[in-house]
Amino acid sequence: DQQVKQNSPSLSVQEGRISILNCDYTNSMFDYFLWYKKYPAEGPTFLISISSIKDKNEDGRFTVFLNKSAKHLSLHIVPSQPGDSAVYFCAASSYLTQGGSEKLVFGKGTKLTVNP
């Protein structure tokens, strides 16, 4: 059972427009959410995060919105640039039952293509 879902495998937008990537989750115990960006042949890199006590976090062109009642978060990129073309992974954090560690549960990713 997938706890973090990214239902759109791909998204294509024009340069300068807004990109909106969506993510849904099922586990109400998740308390922290992150977005990662991955280029081909590279590991994912951290992009932006949001705590469950907030509903919005903004960092430059990137804004993450969290709707806890709907168990939904979204990443907005505005304006989109061709260099933003990558796979974007949504991730949620939960505590492991032992060892005090946290682990991240990832979605399948959405491939964003920004066309010049």
Added chain:
Amino acid sequence: ETGVTQTPRHLVMGMTNKKSLKCEQHLGHNAMYWYKQSAKKPLELMFVYNFKEQTENNSVPSRFSPECPNSSHLFLHLHTLQPEDSALYLCASSQDPQLHYGYTFGSGTRLTVV
């Protein structure tokens, strides 16, 4: 060298071979992770080590054997793998327990089992 380094970048192995993947982090993090990324699937957590102790084994088959000799190094020993084990294997580290900046990932090892 900084960040998380994984070697080799690419590996092709037969089903009867034994090989090892290596991960090294120079970030002073105390938690390290192995993830598997298969095509069209989410990143799957395999193992978690916190202060060199394994704190999670996510029902991974015994043909995958992790080793964490110290908090900077993590290995994944492979033996008698199956073709369906072909995937990108990602190592990550974090300054557990604060995940506010998430994990730092390596570039991964692209494994092909023939």
